[in-house]
Amino acid sequence: MAPRTLFDKIWDDHVVETLPDGTSILYIDRHLVHEVTSPQAFEGLRLAGRRLRHPERTIAVVDHNVPTSDRTQPIEEPESRNQIETLERNVKEFGVPYFPLLSANQGIVHVVGPEQGISLPGMTIVCGDSHTSTHGAMGSLAFGIGTSEVEHVMATQTILQKPAKNMRVTVEGVPGHGVSAKDIMLAIIGRIGTAGGTGHVIEFAGSAIRGLDMAGRMTLCNMSIEAGARAGLVAPDETTFEYVRGRPFAPKGEDFDRAVAYWKTLATDEGAHFDKEVTLRAEDISPTLTWGTSPETVLPISGTVPDPAQEPDEARRAQMQRMLDYMGLEAGQAIAGTPVDVVFIGSCTNSRIEDLRAAARVAEGRKVAQGVRAMIVPGSGNVKRQAEEEGLDKVFLDAGFEWREAGCSMCLGMNPDRLTPGQRCASTSNRNFEGRQGPGGRTHLLSPAMAAAAAVTGCLTDVRELV
Amino acid sequence: MEKFTTLSAIAAALPEANIDTDKIIPARFLKTTQRTGLGRHAFDAMRYREDGSENPDFVLNREPWRKAEILITFDNLGCGSSREHAPWALLDFGIRCVIAPSFADIFFNNCFKNGILPISLPREVCERLMDDASMGENARLTVDLARQVVIRPDGEEVSFDIDPFRKHLLLEGLDDIGQTLQHEQGITRYENREHQEKSWMPSIHID
Numbered sequence: 001m002a003p004r005t006l007f008d009k010i011w012d013d014h015v016v017e018t019l020p021d022g023t024s025i026l027y028i029d030r031h032l033v034h035e036v037t038s039p040q041a042f043e044g045l046r047l048a049g050r051r052l053r054h055p056e057r058t059i060a061v062v063d064h065n066v067p068t069s070d071r072t073q074p075i076e077e078p079e080s081r082n083q084i085e086t087l088e089r090n091v092k093e094f095g096v097p098y099f100p101l102l103s104a105n106q107g108i109v110h111v112v113g114p115e116q117g118i119s120l121p122g123m124t125i126v127c128g129d130s131h132t133s134t135h136g137a138m139g140s141l142a143f144g145i146g147t148s149e150v151e152h153v154m155a156t157q158t159i160l161q162k163p164a165k166n167m168r169v170t171v172e173g174v175p176g177h178g179v180s181a182k183d184i185m186l187a188i189i190g191r192i193g194t195a196g197g198t199g200h201v202i203e204f205a206g207s208a209i210r211g212l213d214m215a216g217r218m219t220l221c222n223m224s225i226e227a228g229a230r231a232g233l234v235a236p237d238e239t240t241f242e243y244v245r246g247r248p249f250a251p252k253g254e255d256f257d258r259a260v261a262y263w264k265t266l267a268t269d270e271g272a273h274f275d276k277e278v279t280l281r282a283e284d285i286s287p288t289l290t291w292g293t294s295p296e297t298v299l300p301i302s303g304t305v306p307d308p309a310q311e312p313d314e315a316r317r318a319q320m321q322r323m324l325d326y327m328g329l330e331a332g333q334a335i336a337g338t339p340v341d342v343v344f345i346g347s348c349t350n351s352r353i354e355d356l357r358a359a360a361r362v363a364e365g366r367k368v369a370q371g372v373r374a375m376i377v378p379g380s381g382n383v384k385r386q387a388e389e390e391g392l393d394k395v396f397l398d399a400g401f402e403w404r405e406a407g408c409s410m411c412l413g414m415n416p417d418r419l420t421p422g423q424r425c426a427s428t429s430n431r432n433f434e435g436r437q438g439p440g441g442r443t444h445l446l447s448p449a450m451a452a453a454a455a456v457t458g459c460l461t462d463v464r465e466l467v
Numbered sequence: 468m469e470k471f472t473t474l475s476a477i478a479a480a481l482p483e484a485n486i487d488t489d490k491i492i493p494a495r496f497l498k499t500t501q502r503t504g505l506g507r508h509a510f511d512a513m514r515y516r517e518d519g520s521e522n523p524d525f526v527l528n529r530e531p532w533r534k535a536e537i538l539i540t541f542d543n544l545g546c547g548s549s550r551e552h553a554p555w556a557l558l559d560f561g562i563r564c565v566i567a568p569s570f571a572d573i574f575f576n577n578c579f580k581n582g583i584l585p586i587s588l589p590r591e592v593c594e595r596l597m598d599d600a601s602m603g604e605n606a607r608l609t610v611d612l613a614r615q616v617v618i619r620p621d622g623e624e625v626s627f628d629i630d631p632f633r634k635h636l637l638l639e640g641l642d643d644i645g646q647t648l649q650h651e652q653g654i655t656r657y658e659n660r661e662h663q664e665k666s667w668m669p670s671i672h673i674d
Binding site: 064155225258412418 | 482483484485490493494495498500502512517541542543546547548550554569571572573576577580581630631632642644647651653654656657658667668669670671672673
């Protein structure tokens with residue numbers, strides 16, 4: 001057999017049938033469901049008199065809409081409450097396993113899946129959410145789907161797909177002080193652009209990637225979609241197996257050993273073909289952040305805001321100017337030193353225990369700058385509990401951060417956590433689109449350590465000056 | 468799903484690249500449990516001013532483009548989230564066809580599932596179609612899916628590519644689930660094989 005990539009192997013292993021035009025019916029191992037993109041799918045099933053083919057391959061959580069403040073009170077926003085209650089009715093009616101709001105296991109679906117051992121290497125994993133790419137860090141093929149496809153997976157446990165092209169992004173070397181997976185990913189998106197991965201699945205490889213812990217790999221794969229890729233993945237290795245071992249829904253005992261033996265066969269073969277290759281040196285990457293309203297508009301923290309006058313393409317020039325106007329920035333200004341109003345540490349990109357530890361190292365013994373609202377939103381109830389066991393909550397609370405309950409929160413502002421017009425936010429989330437965190441809000445994407453640095457200094461700051 | 472055969476309609480030009488799904492439908496409007504009713508929030512931030520009144524400069528607020536059924540943009544249309552609310556909002560507004568040099572993958576997929584035809588054409592062709600669109604009522608574009616052509620007001624035909632399976636589904640207004648269930652035996656065979664080869668595969672049960 002010709003040498004195959006990790007993606008090729010997972011794909012080949014899940015093809016049920018290939019139709020004459022090249023579309024494959026692809027088997028889905030895990031379907032993750034949340035309250036926003038599922039109601040219309042359940043309704044479709046109901047209207048057609050269908051059931052879930054495999055509820056025991058499905059898991060539902062509430063995350064997008066949930067308040068991250070006191071959970072013992074009823075949810076105030078009637079539409080959010082309705083969406084959550086609708087999910088609760090649906091999981092009951094269709095027999096779907098569910099972590100309710102008050103469960104310690106509740107959290108952001110892309111944090112919960114790996115944490116519970118529900119997302120495993122070699123699996124196909126889908127969810128009605130573009131950041132499903134996160135689970136690719138396990139060495140699985142994981143991608144976001146629309147609600148029609150959610151219904152399709154519910155009814156058939158398959159999806160109709162044509163194979164993606166293979167792309168490899170290799171990062172060699174050792175990241176410098178203060179440089180995290182988030183900085184690496186922002187640098188990658190800056191290099192290849194928001195459409196750089198369109199039609200491709202990106203495999204992240206190289207010594208800098210192998211050196212990342214699972215949380216870092218999840219950050220990387222999470223933002224593959226921001227590079228336009230269908231999915232991102234990292235070959236499963238000892239780091240992966242150790243992470244999976246003992247998780248609640250992971251295989252146990254001999255089953256685990258059998259699974260690992262299989263997972264070890266998945267790595268890309270020597271000489272496998274990639275349609276596109278990009279290589280970066282970890283040493284070239286500084287703490288990085290975005291200046292505009294597209295994730296590709298990145299700068300090292302030492303950089304200056306680009307000048308549209310230097311852009312030859314007219315449409316791009318106009319777009320850059322629009323971004324500067326929206327972001328309230330001047331061409332040529334140093335990005336460091338720009339004052340922020342809000343700091344958001346959370347989201348499926350950066351809300352794991354490792355992320356909170358990185359932020360706490362910066363926050364420890366310091367105070368949130370006057371006039372800055374700084375929020376910590378753990379990715380799950382379990383992350384929150386673990387952080388409390390480690391005393392991180394005290395570090396944050398002493399410094400003046402808000403210590404909140406798990407959910408998507410201000411990443412997309414579907415719950416009450418929202419920016420007001422003109423507010424500038426240092427955010428560990430994944431999208432800086434206009435209005436993403438609230439109408440008129442201005443988002444700078446950066447790492448948890450950089451976000452904490454912004455919180456304690458009151459402005460965008462090079463974290464290397466603090467730690 | 469409504470069939471898509473031919474569409475002769477007013478086209479609106481939105482000459483921007485990277486129009487993301489938050490722009491098409493901001494997250495705060497995703498709290499619905501229905502597919503319909505999102506049209507009035509399509510392009511909310513561009514369409515309405517802060518006081519809630521219409522922005523008179525935005526193309527879809529102007530005559531005759533309020534009745535546009537075809538939308539033409541630049542590259543990477545629909546980038547960002549997987550929300551199917553984006554095509555639902557477009558459809559509810561009245562858009563049946565989107566034309567751009569390139570699309571984000573998930574949005575592209577989602578369009579087909581809702582009877583919206585996404586057509587990919589080179590940028591210079593999109594620019595010419597945008598010129599046609601600027602003439603409004605005087606310049607309707609016609610999209611003939613069976614023949615795979617966009618017919619310009621001067622009669623020039625621009626051909627486009629489309630996946631034959633998706634074309635078939637659109638022309639017939641078929642949804643995928645029924646199609647896939649015709650292969651149910653294959654799915655069962657796959658499951659039996661998996662049961663043997665991946666006996667370690669855990670099930671999810673919560674008490």
